[in-house]
Amino acid sequence: MVTQCENSLREVAAQVYRHGMQNGHLECAACGMQRLTEDGLWQHFPLFHVNQPNVGLQSCCICDKRVSNFAVHLRNEHGPPGRGEMEAENRKQIPLYSFALVVCRHPDGRFLLVQEFCNQGFWLPGGAVDPHESLSSAAIRETKEEAGIDIELTGKLVLLIEHASREQYVRMRWIFAARPKDVHQLPKSIPDYESVGASWVSLEEISQLRLRGTEPIQWCNYLANGGQVYPLSLLQDHGK
Ligand SMILES: [Zn+2]
Ligand SMILES: [Zn+2]
Incomplete structure (x- = not known):
């Protein structure tokens, strides 16, 4: 002591x-x-x-x-x-699922939205991070798979980290801001398992689309209105 x-x-x-x-x-x-x-x-x-x-x-x-x-x-x-007079430490292991979501803005001001499969509506490109995969690789891969667009995470880009603890699992979502590598590349238009397709849409159009959740409105407006973004260097992003 x-x-x-x-x-x-x-x-x-x-x-x-x-x-x-x-x-x-x-x-x-x-x-x-x-x-x-x-x-x-x-x-x-x-x-x-x-x-x-x-x-x-x-x-x-x-x-x-x-x-x-x-x-x-x-x-x-x-x-x-x-004796039950005080809490035992909770050492139960519960799974953690990480998801990378991407708010991708075209230089003309439009945003990239994906039409999700199973008629769920439009949403931000993104998905689950695979084992051995880094968060930024997952963001880039999912945007390519779902929207057909190659993106660049330009270095000032984490919008938010959301941690949601549930009974059986923890969900962690990393929301990235991005821009297309090639402004002339066309979004995906042939449906497959990953998505129906994708489009560049304006803020006005987003509010008229049937959305899977409110995040596209929330985050596209946030980015368009100069909301704070954080450096990608915050991430110690290990994996392939
Ligand atoms: Zn002793
Ligand atoms: Zn004992």
Whole structure:
């Protein structure tokens, strides 16, 4: 323990005294301290041994269960969390799905919208990031697949990062601003699994289209009105 706080020293001294006064049946496997109660060990272990490397699989001295990290097991399954008096740490792993969406503006002021499959309406180009793929590669790939347009993420381009935590998964959406590499390239017009096709549309036209969601209105207006964009260099964007 390293402290500059006198109160912390007093608090720890009181805790050590209380632990010494207990009449439990448990012994700390790390230091041999005896006669600890369950709550005593629950407080003692992090106080004295929080910096001790995990020794790996071992039997819990309270419940005999074989556990891979005693400190974590003790914290969450014994003492107050074990009795339901306090929350156990939520160590449940849930999947994270990342999506890259692209707000692509033509130099003439129009925006690139995709007509989604299954009659869902128009939406921004974009989709799920594949395993081993970087966010920016996914943005470029999805725009090509859905809209037939090669885009450039010009370096000042993250509009928003949206994190949506649900019961079974976390959805993270990265919204990029972009421009076409070739202003004369025509958007995709032959339907396939990825989309029905794509078009360059003005802000007025967007508001008249049947949209899959409100994002095209929101983000195209945002970009057209000079909304703040952030440098692409914010991203440590690893992957192919
Ligand atoms: Zn100990
Ligand atoms: Zn246990």
